[in-house]
Amino acid sequence: VPLTTPSSAASAGAPATVGGFGERELIGRITARLPPPPPWLVVGVGDDAAVVEPERNRLDVMTVDAIVEGIHFDRRFTPPGAIGHRALAVNASDLAAMGAAPRLALLSMVLPPALPIDDFDGVVEGFVAAATQYGLHVIGGNLARSPGALILDVTVTGTAKRRQVMTRAGARPGDEVWVSGAVGSANAGLRALRADEAASAGTCAARFLHPEPRVRLGTLLARNRAASACMDLSDGLAEGVRQLGEASGVGIAIDGASIPIEPDAHAWFTAQGQDVLTEAIAGGDDYELLFTVRPRLKGRLEQALRHGGVPLTRIGVCTTEHAFVVRDAGGGESPLPQGFRHFR
């Protein structure tokens, strides 16, 4: 498929926009950026649908997630490549949370005609680079015109052995609660970017713009059957604790002092005069994994960690009381703060 600039756009003098290109030209600009197709792809881009060979003796894990301009990203401070990266990363994170090995992605773009074609290319490049990084092959998608916002809606599938699938529903009272990496940087980074003071939050802005889903950790936990329940922290730690507890039918008591908070986020919230713990656990967009471990099966976690490389922290315990609380150093308890909500 030729990657030519059509005469309508070239003659205008202004930067070329998506609206000056035909659908097939835009598809060609995507396929030209894809790596060679994998052997299991029987029919790829260009027909009414893609056809793939399923993997033997494994289950399919499927999820879809959209990022919407003005809601999930702001084009004023989000480079095109970061938009594409995020659209893929938030989905790869859902696969990681289930313990699935990434397989394929479908990219559905809703495009404002005024989008510069260079930005379109940048979004696609960020998306394809992230897909390659996390082991997902882009096998198809859809392009539609948008009357307003730029939207990327992405479907991904992975595979997992039946006994290795991790859900949110497997935790029991007494199970330890663990979290990967550190939290708080996405919230601090986003707010610093919005205030046009990205540098004030150190590495947080970069972390917000370029989330790194824990794909390898998720598959390691699953393969070693180290976690009794698992989910990702796209809606923040507080909301995650609540959702995992509710799905499993347990309460959860978090040890406030143990929460791993990104040092740059800690410093930024402190400088803003805000409650560090609340801000770090109530904000969304940290793509860490929250999971539970049966104390007697802790050897499996150590097994998984040996190949990991991601810091993990024990932050609490599952309880029989159906309550979500934060314990302070003095032994006192306070209710878990509300987390990130999409609609209200």
Added chain:
Amino acid sequence: VPLTTPSSAASAGAPATVGGFGERELIGRITARLPPPPPWLVVGVGDDAAVVEPERNRLDVMTVDAIVEGIHFDRRFTPPGAIGHRALAVNASDLAAMGAAPRLALLSMVLPPALPIDDFDGVVEGFVAAATQYGLHVIGGNLARSPGALILDVTVTGTAKRRQVMTRAGARPGDEVWVSGAVGSANAGLRALRADEAASAGTCAARFLHPEPRVRLGTLLARNRAASACMDLSDGLAEGVRQLGEASGVGIAIDGASIPIEPDAHAWFTAQGQDVLTEAIAGGDDYELLFTVRPRLKGRLEQALRHGGVPLTRIGVCTTEHAFVVRDAGGGESPLPQGFRHFR
């Protein structure tokens, strides 16, 4: 999950809108409308991803298609149920075109907070009813807020035996070109609706609002291996002929007098003083199947038809000349009109 009206919306006095509900309440309104889960659904709605058992000895066929308010539908004259129906139907049509047996759907909705909750329910009901009609089970999806338009982005999968998959690329010179049903009604219906004169186009408005993908015909053609190539007519007959011919590396000569044009559309275009053939084949949104048949394997088509019930019409032939032409009754040839284009 409770389907209660939250106090914030109820107390306002105005009709409740999507923005007054939490994400989990909205998901609950969807799941409450779903039929019981199929046995192959291992993990359904409510976790980070859905988990399904693949079908043995079959390939997976996957496609995604979005419908966007202001581009693909107009809320002024499209009832909520018809919006939901369309979102599912356009995807089921892509499965039909590949000869796949429908399996599952993921529903991703981008919702303006001002959308009345009754309209939300209506969209979901239209979607679920269409899914049930065409044999697709809704296993998951995503909800996101929209800063503007209502968007439904739908991923569906089906399954097919390897040797039964129909692509656009299998036609050879000499193959006959066939089309199901009749064309032109969607174009006439849409334009009559836009002019606020739906009744003037007879059944066309209803046909535009409620497209019926040829799912049964697609699977019958595939099972009997009756078609050498196949695609759907979402972009119209002219564009379909061009795309099928280009994918197969053949030219196509259409017999203009043979094109089955919906009588109400014929009458409407005539009353508007427009060229009936051009309007009927250049307009999109007819969800018929266009397919090719090897003359010596025509017995298979008759076999498929015996269980069909959809009228089929032979409209042309594949040629070695790489041209797309319409032959008139006098033996003259004219170039095929341009079809529907998404971006230009």
